[in-house]
Amino acid sequence: MGNVGLLYVGAVLFVNAMMLLGHVEARAAAVLNLFVGALQVVLPTLLLVKAGDDLAAITAASGIYLFGFTYLYVGIGLLAGLDTTGVGWFSLFVSVTALVFSAINFFDVKDHPFGVIWLCWSFLWFLFFVVLGLKREEYTRYTGWVTFVAAWGTAVLPAFLLLTDHYTTGPKLAVPFAICAVVAVVGLWVLAGPRRASSSTPPTPPTPSAT
Numbered sequence: 001m002g003n004v005g006l007l008y009v010g011a012v013l014f015v016n017a018m019m020l021l022g023h024v025e026a027r028a029a030a031v032l033n034l035f036v037g038a039l040q041v042v043l044p045t046l047l048l049v050k051a052g053d054d055l056a057a058i059t060a061a062s063g064i065y066l067f068g069f070t071y072l073y074v075g076i077g078l079l080a081g082l083d084t085t086g087v088g089w090f091s092l093f094v095s096v097t098a099l100v101f102s103a104i105n106f107f108d109v110k111d112h113p114f115g116v117i118w119l120c121w122s123f124l125w126f127l128f129f130v131v132l133g134l135k136r137e138e139y140t141r142y143t144g145w146v147t148f149v150a151a152w153g154t155a156v157l158p159a160f161l162l163l164t165d166h167y168t169t170g171p172k173l174a175v176p177f178a179i180c181a182v183v184a185v186v187g188l189w190v191l192a193g194p195r196r197a198s199s200s201t202p203p204t205p206p207t208p209s210a211t
Contacts, residue, residue, distance in 0.1 A: 088133025
């Protein structure tokens, strides 16, 4: 079930990236955020019901709620025209918590690729905090491109690897993930960072914008 949810996380991140880059109107993006947010709340609830006393399953389900609540918060905020600071500061909470889930995947579950992916999500949600919570709009374009890459690299690709039984938990997959993540973060900073964005006319960021 979680694999299916991960695929649609890629979809909502892709749409929200297009919103941050000025290609999708904010209210138009809200609907998909609500759909995926609801999915990311229903799925972990079903997993918890089935988990019983399985602590590993309970821990995995608890992480999914972080993103389900984010997308619901964003979707409602976009439709209601709410200020972005609430979802921005919640994103900081998600960013910090994601570091713990990364450590769990590295050292407890021994799922190294998802250890890397959780680190990527921590960085991405920290950018959401910067743009939405601190209202540093000069980072909007960079955040949009990082969101775009994260949609495909941390959600769609691993979802299809899992769905087609080509996923492996060892460093064989984790190392390329980590290298690509570092290259993407640094490369996008050079191409779309605040200084680069200020030298051109950036798109007007949607209000409120979102993850």
